Amino acid sequence: MRRRDFMRAAALGAATGAMAMPRLGHAADTKVLRFVPQANLANLDPIWTTQYVVRNGSLLIWDMLYGVNDKLEPQPQMVRSHDVSADFKTWTFTLRPGLKFHDGEPVRARDVVASINRWMARDATMGLPIKRRTDALEAVDDATFRFRLNQPYPKMLFALGKSSTPCLFIMPERIAATDPFKQISEYIGSGPMRFKKDEWVPGSMAAFERFAGYVPRDEKASWLSGGKRVNFDRVEWHILPDAATASAALQNNEVDWVETPSPDLVPLLRKSAGVMVDIADPLGNIGSLRVNHLHPPFNNVLARRALQIALSQEDYMRAVVGDDETLWKPVPGYFTPDTPLYTEAGGEPLKGKRDYDAAKKLLAEAGYKGEPVILMVATDVNITKAQGDVTADLLKRIGMNVQYEALDWGTVGQRRAKKDPPGQGGWNIFHTWHAGADCVNPAPYIALDASGDTAWFGWPKSDAVQAKIAAWYDAPDLAAEKTVIADLNRAAMEHVIYLQTGFFKGYQAWRNNLSGIVKAPFPVVWDVTKA
Amino acid sequence: MLAYAIRRIVATIPVVLIVALFVFSLLYIAPGDPAAIIAGDQATPADVERIRASLGLDRPFLVRFFDWLWSVVRGDLGTSIFTNLPVSHMIQQRIEPTLSLMVLTLTLSLSCAIPMGVIAAWKHGTWIDRAVMMTAVFGFSTPVFVIGYLLAYVFALRLDWFPVQGFTSISQGLFPFLRNLILPAVALGLVYMALIARITRATMLDVLSQDYVRTAKAKGVGQRGILFIHSLKNAAVPIVTIVGIGFAALIGGAVVTESVFAIPGLGRLTVDAILRRDYPVIQGVVLLFSCVYVLVNLGVDLLYTVFDPRIRY
Numbered sequence: 010m011r012r013r014d015f016m017r018a019a020a021l022g023a024a025t026g027a028m029a030m031p032r033l034g035h036a037a038d039t040k041v042l043r044f045v046p047q048a049n050l051a052n053l054d055p056i057w058t059t060q061y062v063v064r065n066g067s068l069l070i071w072d073m074l075y076g077v078n079d080k081l082e083p084q085p086q087m088v089r090s091h092d093v094s095a096d097f098k099t100w101t102f103t104l105r106p107g108l109k110f111h112d113g114e115p116v117r118a119r120d121v122v123a124s125i126n127r128w129m130a131r132d133a134t135m136g137l138p139i140k141r142r143t144d145a146l147e148a149v150d151d152a153t154f155r156f157r158l159n160q161p162y163p164k165m166l167f168a169l170g171k172s173s174t175p176c177l178f179i180m181p182e183r184i185a186a187t188d189p190f191k192q193i194s195e196y197i198g199s200g201p202m203r204f205k206k207d208e209w210v211p212g213s214m215a216a217f218e219r220f221a222g223y224v225p226r227d228e229k230a231s232w233l234s235g236g237k238r239v240n241f242d243r244v245e246w247h248i249l250p251d252a253a254t255a256s257a258a259l260q261n262n263e264v265d266w267v268e269t270p271s272p273d274l275v276p277l278l279r280k281s282a283g284v285m286v287d288i289a290d291p292l293g294n295i296g297s298l299r300v301n302h303l304h305p306p307f308n309n310v311l312a313r314r315a316l317q318i319a320l321s322q323e324d325y326m327r328a329v330v331g332d333d334e335t336l337w338k339p340v341p342g343y344f345t346p347d348t349p350l351y352t353e354a355g356g357e358p359l360k361g362k363r364d365y366d367a368a369k370k371l372l373a374e375a376g377y378k379g380e381p382v383i384l385m386v387a388t389d390v391n392i393t394k395a396q397g398d399v400t401a402d403l404l405k406r407i408g409m410n411v412q413y414e415a416l417d418w419g420t421v422g423q424r425r426a427k428k429d430p431p432g433q434g435g436w437n438i439f440h441t442w443h444a445g446a447d448c449v450n451p452a453p454y455i456a457l458d459a460s461g462d463t464a465w466f467g468w469p470k471s472d473a474v475q476a477k478i479a480a481w482y483d484a485p486d487l488a489a490e491k492t493v494i495a496d497l498n499r500a501a502m503e504h505v506i507y508l509q510t511g512f513f514k515g516y517q518a519w520r521n522n523l524s525g526i527v528k529a530p531f532p533v534v535w536d537v538t539k540a
Numbered sequence: 541m542l543a544y545a546i547r548r549i550v551a552t553i554p555v556v557l558i559v560a561l562f563v564f565s566l567l568y569i570a571p572g573d574p575a576a577i578i579a580g581d582q583a584t585p586a587d588v589e590r591i592r593a594s595l596g597l598d599r600p601f602l603v604r605f606f607d608w609l610w611s612v613v614r615g616d617l618g619t620s621i622f623t624n625l626p627v628s629h630m631i632q633q634r635i636e637p638t639l640s641l642m643v644l645t646l647t648l649s650l651s652c653a654i655p656m657g658v659i660a661a662w663k664h665g666t667w668i669d670r671a672v673m674m675t676a677v678f679g680f681s682t683p684v685f686v687i688g689y690l691l692a693y694v695f696a697l698r699l700d701w702f703p704v705q706g707f708t709s710i711s712q713g714l715f716p717f718l719r720n721l722i723l724p725a726v727a728l729g730l731v732y733m734a735l736i737a738r739i740t741r742a743t744m745l746d747v748l749s750q751d752y753v754r755t756a757k758a759k760g761v762g763q764r765g766i767l768f769i770h771s772l773k774n775a776a777v778p779i780v781t782i783v784g785i786g787f788a789a790l791i792g793g794a795v796v797t798e799s800v801f802a803i804p805g806l807g808r809l810t811v812d813a814i815l816r817r818d819y820p821v822i823q824g825v826v827l828l829f830s831c832v833y834v835l836v837n838l839g840v841d842l843l844y845t846v847f848d849p850r851i852r853y
Contacts, residue, residue, distance in 0.1 A: 049812060051622040052578075057591075059580030133584045174582055190587075190594040192624045210633050211623045212812045213804030249705060249802045250812075253689060257697055257704040258802075389815065416571070419817050423573030426585045441581060455582050463584065 039539045040242040043264040059174035070198035071178035075170025076233030083170035084234035097161035109222040118148035123185035128177045130189040135168035173453035215246040237535040266519040289517035290530045292445030296510030311375035313505035317358040319368035325510035328395035340512035345445035355499030368407040383431040385439040387418040396440040425466040446530040451478045471504040544853035552834040559830040574817040618820035627824035637707045638805035644725040649733040657740020679734030688727040688800035705802035724801040743775035776847035784840035
């Protein structure tokens, strides 16, 4: 064969061979779930850190004493039964039989006591208040533990089963004895899946395998309660930080389930064969414009109210989630819409036409004379960047001298803790958002705390708000709770603890050969099957 | 030559030390706080302070620096603040993907760029030359992520020839290994190819006008012999220099490529660590990169002697 003929034949062969390349089959093992979480799983200590992605991974590994169902009611999980004294001061709990850790050891009451102690030290919203009221927490025997309180705490079951971070996960005593401000290094779980530490590549992949020794409850699963029956031998978390890559991988059947697809790519995913899209978390999120109550101009309530009457939640929400109106709605209140305690009492300033002239007048009354207003914007997080841009425009419209500081979230996280005046390294405004699950009542709602120096960043101080929060803890039933919450919402709106920029939800997307995916504030793997 | 190489390697020690001090200082003065990230949004300021103290971040600069330096001297790069894993283990997990990507990128780029540059110089002023230069301009001016997304769309989503993302170790077979790496290597290699093709062309044009080439032609040496034996070897020194310099661009480009194709390499490790302020990981990776740069430069210097016998150390 002549060289030229050979080259021609080779080129032809390569071309036709390439065109005829078989479509590469994608492993679709029905016993392996390939999941793309919202963020990188950088560690697995759900007490040491309060990041949601860590909580979500931990839900596979560790079980809880109680778990909330889809009505946000705490249901017994590792607990078989409990008994409470008439004065709500003595709580006795009995564990259900057959509970095992992943190393084969039985779960004992002393493991539970150690786990509760570690959790109480770190949970400022519910754990610490319980700790302050606790005279004794003791293991009565291997299956029984008891709280003896010096003051009643009616929300005990909700606290033990809360889904907001940090959750109370049950670990072996030796691990739970770790200083709560130091990270654990062993991941011996009590839940349905075992963590494969040897396969863990932080930033890329985390794997979990089914724990044969886990005994699910008999009841049907509902969110974090009931029988957690995992239908997969293995769950793989594939960390795909790039939203476009994650969507393409789902379209190409390289992954099964994407927790938070980018809203921009959802129309594309909807058109893709074999891909399903739906709302992820019915409790959604509340956008937040957090002002610093310590320094001018926002140490004056009139300046905060000026923002309140000028702020357009529609502007914020369109910037955050786009024009998909099913994803957002205004929220003229502090609590999560469509939950039992939601109220719009006192929400009038956030309703109706936005009034820039009235806002300017209020600012003048507050003594504002054009001093720089430092707006810290975490530009590496889409939601905060979008909110920050809208705020910069808003402040200009009402005549404020805005100093837009483009930072990353790590820097905002550090700088927001500074109480110094804005000109000396401090700040006036930053943006964040609160998960709706954390805003269903005052207990997990750290952003609503108005205790001043010990409050969340911005340090609002309002005795009226604090009194209403305290009253809610003692409310005997839902009707009483609703009355208290309406008053609390009114007081918080008057004081402008923070400014809500709207209520928004996100999507999740999955391959249509998965069934059993539910809407929840966290990915619920149990009862999901793959065909 | 050996003595020279040893001298150069020994000379890297102060360079690496200066880099280490510089990076440590930069991280110290840079804003941001891993404790705040660990604590999360629900934590109180007091919790953040306690975490900072438990991580030792409240210690004075010099104490922290010398602690770290002493550990490095003993071969310990420290432990990641976030994962609680040894930094050396995390780097080890990430070396294979990055190294594989770089080797494949270099192989593809060099094997395309040098013939392209040589042919463009040979056919100087013709449509072939213009086509090669247009390709080079395209390679230069198109960002890596755009090429990456385009390749993924066409060859993964539409044709389904390659996966969209991921990495498979070569230990699991050559075919799956290459299947995962081809698209990223092409995306990353295009810029590099453009750079080398242009330099090769320019250098070859210069060499082809030399007297000895004319003499070779007069002696009846064939076109291939003139181009690849007499000319290319003499054009090699500037090309090798550019290959060395381009290595830096390759590491920078790998960060983007690894993100687009979700390759668990050192680039992504670095970006993740920077965003989280995982200081030990950042320091470890930068130290590694600086050592690699120094060694690449040394390699380039030694290659000069191979291509140009007049150069001696």
